[in-house]
Amino acid sequence: MTIIDWVKGDHSSLSIPTHAQALREGGVDFLNKAFHNSGFLSTNNQITKIIQLEECFGGSTGQKLLLSLEYAFPEAQLHTKLFVKFSRDFNDSIRDRAKNQLAPEVKLALLSQMKGFPIAVPSCAFADYHEASGSGILITERIAFAQGNIEPLYEKCLDYTLPQPLEHYCAIITALGRLAGTQKSGSLSEGIAKHFPFIPEQQAINQPIRYSPEQLQRRLSRISEFAARYPKLLAENIRQADFFKQCSLDIPQLLLREKAIKKYLNENTDFIALIHWNANIDNAWFWRDKESTLQCGLMDWGSVSQMNVAMALWGALSAAELSLWNDHLDELLALFASEYQKAGGPQLAPAELKFQMCLAVAMLGLAWLMDAPAMILAEIPQLNAETDRFDPLFEQHESARTQLQMLNTFLNLWQSQDFASFLNRFIAD
Template identity: 45%
Template sequence: MWVLGDGTSAPIPADAAALIDGGPRFLTDAFRRFGSLPPTNEVTAITECVEVVGGSTGRKLTLTVAYRRPGPQTELFVKFSRDPTDPARDHGRTQMAPEVAFATLSTRPGFPITVPTTMFADYQRESGTGILVTERITFGRNGIEPQHVKCADYDMDDQLGHYRALFTAVARLAAADRAGAITHDLGGDAPAVGDRPNLDADRLHRRLDRLTEFASDHPGLLPANVRTASFLSGLHDHLPRLLAAEARVSRELGAHPELVALCHWNANVDNAWFWRDADGTLRCGLLDWGGVGPMNVAMAVWGAMSGAETAMWDDHLPELCAAFGDEFVRSGGGSLDVDRMIRHVLLYASVMGMTWLLDVPAHVRSAVPGLSAATTRMDAAIRDVESVRCRLQMLTNVLNLWETHGLGQMLDSLET
């Protein structure tokens, strides 16, 4: 299937079959229209095409191409907004609209951070059909670290250094936006995980009952501090209050424009590539810009750290937020209140946890047969299944934030 892209007013393929059918002729025309290929060069062949499994929306490919003259990127990554074989994945097709706009923005001279070189990007808003073609990052080659896996930081050396690199990149982009160094029309609604579940106090209590049972039956899957009877029973009081205060949280997150800027919504380690400068400083580029737009930087911090080890939150959250603030100032964004930023992170993470993560115990029980009291997150049934490993780690982080920072106290301060 082909549609006319809004940006180039030219036909764009909706899927891999259409792209392959269009072949080198389509790629040549698309790259020339986008400005990534001069009129004196052309794509002469697609020498390799491999489908990539994964992600939450759209189909993906890796391509290797040949040109008449050397120079442009030959190893490419292709992302489609659509997945005609999976309605759930296809439902997220509109996430590519801001991603295409951002990819176009990133081609401007002086763009403040490192992102994959865009060869072509276009989107048709009417149908939600889009395509993004970028350079393919050569993980594990040319000085680039192997790709890191989300929610498996226990396998990553220098965890703090990696999060410093992520925070530096996110802060640099946010500062450039606040300073007016980049102009864009990205905006609209804040990014969302999906269709928000209907929540009320009764449903919260049922989910908390299941969480309490899960913590008792499987103590190896949650830290001791979030398994105590006093903490879990207290959530029955606190979370209905948080649900009632959700609109106030949203108002507070939007009431401080100095903390709202263009950000990556999910700058976790799996959406980045890392290398070291000559002096040994760890640097990163950022991938996968679905949902990009202006947002409270607290949303970006949660996106970057949601899958981190719990100790990273306990030991380094203030340090990382201070590093964010320092880079924000250095990059021209002006000063920001780091304490307020941390408060916003805690409030936003709390709402996200209440809304999206309290069903994790049911998911883990369903996905992992044979759970026992001795099961830990390092067991293969947990560690090797991304949906289980990631959801469990994110739930653990939210529960730990509620316990260590005092959810009740957060709510008291919100209500006064």
């Protein structure tokens, strides 16, 4: 892989570093140019010293750094502790393949600088991207988790440790509705369609289910065997033989109508809006305002675009506990519809939102979750009949934990909402 050190950014026209070492070499000189260019730093102020420039690890894309700065003059809202994300990772070809995910995230960060942006996102100090090489850099405030009035970072699929989960998910859903509705109102920017186009073929929902009916039936049998062998890992209502028989009947019908369902999910523009596609609990931060109301900010906007909002709601709720789904789904969907309309979006019927969500989850689950047992066992081969999902093994293995929780969520929705009834309604309509 050819390493490119600096490229000319498409947005600022500055030369921008493409990796950590280049940023180190550019140092204070580059950062002053960048921050003055973005307006993050006033022209009569400057960075005098880099206190910290330390690589941190995590995520599935490019290099990331913790950056701390000293300024000549302290200013209100001038963050000293920052987070740097590059699109590239020249040391890891697999991670580097995801370099294009930063392009829309940079555009979202630049859009968030507009006055009156409707939700909280990490304050952008500088963002730029070079489309031709897939090289980009994003510098934002570093969220101070567990400091002051900001709550700790909550890990994905550990919601059984989350205090007041409904309140937290209401905060997330409120933020999603406000952003999507504001975009639909037309008050964000005239360039939304250009910078965040809705391209159906690029949506996750439109990736083909790569299995034949026979292959899916074999995978369903393996899930049934997994449930019998490890009874404490899957919810009781989805371990029943009758449920797996119903799934076996539903699968051919869902596959037969795959293209028609996906067309349906793409054609109603009232449901297509700019929204975070993966607003899980670990991509949010929380604090209470003066009235003690829980507020929420959203981060990690990679691949942000316009998309079907029902699918984005699945993305936000997919790692939640089943009790939240079983007891509060209608409430959360109604909340989104209310916030969406209040912010300027069209009126959405919560029942139609649920209908579209269940159709989307059926498609996504068949495409991406039917191999979950094999993936879980590959990561944690020492499972036994007494292991439950609260075992410390799952706390230590995020991928296995995520696969398990999302499999539970997918199958629970299939059983509790009766996908067959949604399919019958789709056929009838």
